[in-house]
Amino acid sequence: MxxxxxxxxxxxxxxxxxxxxxxxxxxxxxxxxxxxxxxxxxxxxxxxxxxxxxxxxxxxxxxxxxxxxxxxxxxxxxxxxxxxxxxxxxxxxxxxxxxxxxxxxxxxxxxxxxxxxxxxxxxxxxxxxxxxxxxxxxxxxxxxxxxxxxxxxxxxxxxxxxxxxxIDNVQDAGISSFVGEEMAKSDRPELTAAKIIISGGRGMQNGDNFKILESVADKLGAGVGASRAAVDAGFVPNDMQVGQTGKIVAPDLYIAVGISGAIQHLAGMSGSKVIVAINKDEDAPIFSVADYGLVADLFEAVPELDAAL
Amino acid sequence: MKVLVAVKRVIDYNVKVRVKPDNSGVDLTNIKMAMNPFCEIAVEEAVRLKEKGVASEIIVVSIGPKVAQEQIRTALALGADRGILIETDEEVQSLQAAKLFKAVVDKEQPQLVILGKQAIDSDNNQTGQMLAALAGMGQGTFASEVVVEGDKVNVTREVDGGLMTVALNLPAVVTTDLRLNEPRYASLPNIMKAKKKPLEMTTPADLGVDVAASLKIVKVEEPATRSAGIKVADVAELVEKLKNEAKVI
The missing domain is CATH 3.40.50.620 (HUPs)
Structure with missing residues (x-):
């Protein structure tokens, strides 16, 4: 073969x-x-x-x-x-x-x-x-x-x-051409290559609040992701989306913040080695796949986590 | 210009998927079926092109059993002009679907073909690209913006790490990503009107395409499940566990 x-x-x-x-x-x-x-x-x-x-x-x-x-x-x-x-x-x-x-x-x-x-x-x-x-x-x-x-x-x-x-093999179909690209500029690792990812969901409430995740990410050398709900709500761009309709990731550590855990999100991250969920709703499905669950208000827990690192 | 839109009948995306006990596939008996969500976006984009005066006629095509007429009627209610159902009870795989669509393209000569980037059942993400290759057309996959200018179409694509724009000669194939548009709902008067729009029935044999597949499903299983771990009391305990137990930070 x-x-x-x-x-x-x-x-x-x-x-x-x-x-x-x-x-x-x-x-x-x-x-x-x-x-x-x-x-x-x-x-x-x-x-x-x-x-x-x-x-x-x-x-x-x-x-x-x-x-x-x-x-x-x-x-x-x-x-x-x-x-x-x-x-x-x-x-x-x-x-x-x-x-x-x-x-x-x-x-x-x-x-x-x-x-x-x-x-x-x-x-x-x-x-x-x-x-x-x-x-x-x-x-x-x-x-x-x-x-x-x-x-x-x-x-x-x-x-x-x-x-x-x-090898000399030039194939030009002549039916398409490149116009331009707009790549997200970030010093953080790409989601599919990151060893640690911290993702936010609808619970983040707005795009500005993702700053608290970015601060934790910078301390851990982590990538920052989002659920489809957060993307659909316009908080963050689509290239941050983790899930079946976004990126499939499997880092060593995945921290899900304010993410309920819809099936389509779980499909994108359940291959992670260790999963942490921070959510104030103790019945959120994300806890059923999390190794470590913390039932807490993310706006208190995340800054605390940031300070503890 | 003429726009051809392909739609697929699939399990409704809100329905929980259950694997059959004999592992032969997913149980679709008495399950709610619907138009594939990415195909809804494709129909919407075609309708918007017509509203802008870019598209003159929208033809919607599907492959499937007779009941797939429902999904074509839905597309007609959303604004497509006429439908074609390639009727078959076989499970048609992506390459064979692309060949069937190619036969329709040859007959209808559309300037633009819009498909969903993938169907939420097989998750293949292949048919649009295969059709483009067979028809010798350029392709704008995972589109988040489609702009027709003269004899070209500029397609902005959602790629890993950002966005990329390509210019394609027409005719071309576009496959839709989530952010291209937000599909509308069909109004009751339009649903009634759609019943009178033409819907042509054909078959793979009529189109001269053999739909025998080269991939065999050996078995379908439930995914390995993760079990829930523990709840920690506070951030301090979480950090301690991550450092000393999981050893990931």
Whole structure:
């Protein structure tokens, strides 16, 4: 078997989730090649070569791959992918965007968001917002898969020395172009990579009150998240949303503040190692999944927590 | 311009999901069904484009059993002009759904196809992208803003870490994210009017598409449940537990 892993990267380095995808590839077994497609992505390729278990790094460095436009990237991956038994990438917004196109171009199904590898053709994935877990078996010649990073412990990002091979394969579909982007600027870790997350819900009452969470987050080196209720109420932007319709996270410590614990939120964070809930409603469903529950007014408890750290 | 909107009949998002005792799937017997929430956003966006004078006709298409006519009628009540149901009792997977929609696209020649980013049953997040690939169209997935300008559409997308805007040549595919709009409710007069709007019935065979799937569901299980831990009395005890028992801070 041979596996092609398409790395998530920012040209300068590979994103940590790539190491989780490599772990899923390792669980399938076989030679693992990593593709770095980008614009000025030599450093990311060098980083990928150091990851554990990589046989070879393929690099295509061209402006057409600069913003991971799905129309161009999918043509490249479908072309290269023909020679592999499995094509894997992370289930982030880039992978979710381009990989189904690859599957369609190869006329095979895609298996989305796997959290476990049973065998080379059988995988486990959540359905119905995590309220059920399906085991699916594929009869396709090429298995096209997105991996939920939190389902796999990452391989080491150091110690490897895979050869880096530049390939000349420029695919420009000519039907889409990049206009601009607006990235949230923050010194805090990205939610999907954070070891500690503190999230606020409707109980926060307004966006300004998230400052008390940010203060705790800065002391703990934590990311700041929110429930869908807080996002829908306009307190904070959608990219902070943790849940089935937002980000799926699994940090070492998740602190839920003023979050009732709707099913869709639990689906996004119940993989966390330790869960703390702070809520004044002692019947809130969040307490049924929390390792440590504190029934208290968050406007008293959070500043107290801040002071105690 | 013509806009095609795809909608899916799924379990109502307020209903608690129960796995069948034989682990063959999720129990949908006598369960309330509804239009997939992301598809409601797709219908709303098409209706707004029509209200702005950008869209001239809205066609809504669904794949499913005969009762999926209900979801098409809902879309017609919200402002779509006519419906197409591709009738089948089979579980149609994403690639086959994309092929069926491609056949409709070939026939109807819409300038814009709007779909929900994912259905809340299978959670695949694939069909729109697959349709775009099969039809050779550009795609604006997870859209939070859609602006049609001349022969292009600018789509602002919700991506990890922020927003990204792409320009796509028309025809193009857009898949909706939560913040694109807030769907309206259908008024009673519009529900009555929708009953008279045309709804065409077709089948996968009519469209020349084989819906046999390559993925087999081996089993469906309840997720592993977390059990509740302990309640701490105050912040001091919480910090002590996190430091000394859980050792996470």
């Amino acid at each position: 041979s596996i092609l892993v398409i790395a998530d990267h920012d040209n300068a380095s590979i994103k940590p989730v790539t190491l989780n995808v490599l772990a899923a590839a390792k669980a399938i077994g076989g030679d693992i090649d990593v593709l770095i497609a980008g614009d000025g992505c030599g450093a990311a390729a060098e980083a990928a070569a150091k990851a554990e278990g990589v046989a070879k790094v393929l690099v295509t460095d061209n402006a057409v791959y600069g913003h991971s436009l799905a129309e161009n990237l999918s043509l490249l991956v479908a072309d290269l992918g023909k020679g592999y038994s499995h094509i894997l990438t992370s289930a982030g917004t880039t992978g979710k965007d381009f990989l189904p196109r690859v599957a369609a171009l190869l006329d095979v199904a895609q298996i989305s968001d796997i959290i476990k590898v049973e065998s080379a053709d059988t995988f486990v994935r959540p359905i119905y917002a995590g309220n059920a877990v399906a085991t699916v078996q594929s009869s396709d010649g090429i298995k096209v898969i997105t991996v939920r990073g939190t389902g796999f412990d990452p391989v080491s990002g150091e110690g490897g020395s895979a050869p880096v091979e530049a």
